[in-house]
Amino acid sequence: MTAPGTDHAPGDVPVREAATVALVRDAAIGGGVEVFLQHRVGTMQFAAGMSVFPGGGVEPRDHEGTRPWRGPGPDWWAERFGVTPARAAAAVRGVARELFEESGVLFAEPAGDGPATRPGTDERVALDAGEGDLDSLLAAHGLVLAAHLLRPWDRWTTPPGPPRRYDTLFFVAALPEGETPDGGTTEARATGWIRADEAATAGTLGRLGMMRPTLATLAELAAAENVAEILATPRTVVGQGH
DSSP states (O other), X not given: OOOTTOSSOGGGSOEEEEEEEEEEEEOSSSSSEEEEEEEEOTTOSSSTTXXXXXXXXXXXXXXXXXXXXXXXXXXXXXXXXXXOHHHHHHHHHHHHHHHHHHHOOOOEEEOSSSOOOOOOHHHHHHHHTTOSOHXXXXXXXXXXXXXXXXXXXXXXXXXXXXXXXEEEEEEEEEOOTTXXXXXXOTTXXXXXXXXXXXXXXXXXXXXXXXXXXXXXXXXXXXXXXXXXXXXXXXXXXXXXXX
């Protein structure tokens, strides 16, 4: 039987790979943390109008990357997410790419002693349009992916019913020094920082539209005293999500 409002039987909908990252910083007043949220436009094919973390689908170009990064290797990520090393490596590259495309925040460091420069706005737009890949872009600027800034957090799979389904790996990361996320994405009507506890309350009361994984992650982040506690929390995600 086809779910109401869909054109596909649940078993016919492919489950796609995706990755998202909760970008956090210490709250200025009262302890706790703030999180960067995007409030999506109502025309999106998935999670339309919802408040979400930056992220999106993991693409073939993310799987094709081979350049080493700084931080734990694919096997380490694979063990914690319960996926293959290839899937884990693609997710790390994919979530860093999506974060740069959607917010301008770049998880990268100088690759060596040579000159290092930051990719320009035109290159960010081109990457978002599907041109090139993150590995090549960073190499061209003397940079290397700083995967050590990321932490594994959770894994959720869209239940049967919607016309699009995703198996999403959730990461958390502290806002790197010198980086400022912006609203430079056509996928969001607004973006901004909000306390995690206030966002969780707004989602629970329906003042902000949220999918269950976003709300659950916010509730967990809201329980932390600061970013350091979040980054120090050991997380191992296994199985097929929730």
